[in-house]
Amino acid sequence: MQDVLVWVDGRLRGSGDEAISAVDHGITVGDGIFETCGVVDGTAFALTRHLERLVRSAHGLGLATPDVDLVRAGVAQVLTAAPDAARLRITVTAGRGPLGSARGDGPQTVVVAAGPGSRPTAGRVARVPWTRNERSAVAGLKTTSYAENVVALAAAVRAGADEALLANTAGELCEGTGSNVFVETGGEVLTPALTSGCLAGITRALVLEWGREAGLPVREAEPGELPYTVLDEVVAGSAHLALSGSVRTAVPVVAVDGHEVSPGPLSEQLCAVYADRAARDLDP
Incomplete structure (x- = not known):
């Protein structure tokens, strides 16, 4: 896998670094939401619209409203460190939880990742x-x-x-x-x-x-x-x-x-x- 830069809950990390809990509900049951943006000249394209949809998806899934300011801060840090990235992914999960479908009561996990990507012409x-x-x-x-x-x-x-x-x-x-x-x-x-x-x-x-x-x-x-x-x-x-x-x-x-x-x-x-x-x- 080509290099991907990852920001998790306020810290920049490499793609191979330990980042989230093995019992994060996004891992155990896929209890999370995400957005993918194209990156143009170091800027996440249509970021405002993507964040608005992230909030809509959270409400539809029954998750608390994500901290949009925190997400924007993560995006800024990642793209400053990876200005040549072509795609950006924002992921928000329900955070740590039990092994079943029921959610825990911990804070959400917020991940921002940036890396290469191709844009096909057809x-x-x-x-x-x-x-x-x-x-x-x-x-x-x-x-x-x-x-x-x-x-x-x-x-x-x-x-x-x-x-x-x-x-x-x-x-x-x-x-x-x-x-x-x-x-x-x-x-x-x-x-x-x-x-x-x-x-x-x-x-x-x-x-x-x-x-x-x-x-x-x-x-x-x-x-x-x-x-x-x-x-x-x-x-x-x-x-x-x-x-x-x-x-x-x-x-x-x-x-x-x-x-x-x-x-x-x-x-x-x-x-x-x-x-x-x-x-x-x-x-x-």
């Missing part, structure tokens, strides 16, 4: 047989319970892709393991609504906002408007895809299940609008 996706449960207790929350995503992404990588696309239990297109998806069809670009169970991605929100401001026909889909089978249309060439994510940014998709596909003209315009706006405003 996406290659694969369909996987598992679904996102849009009625889950943690649907739409960015929690550390990421095992489903690990399994799905590993399957996609084995298939020669760099992202897996998931349906929800209603058979609608939902999201990737670490990205939101946009579908260009019928002269519009649509992204699954949050009711599909997808994450309220920071980049997704900015693509929608900046795309509309640029006069592009981009919007959330209505329920049932984006069935998972729309991916067949992408393979056939009558629809197109793009992905968005904090490190990935906004990029067109050029392959689905090993089939080469063409980026859509609206999707490429949308990605270009995002790149231009993001370069001019690091904390939109």
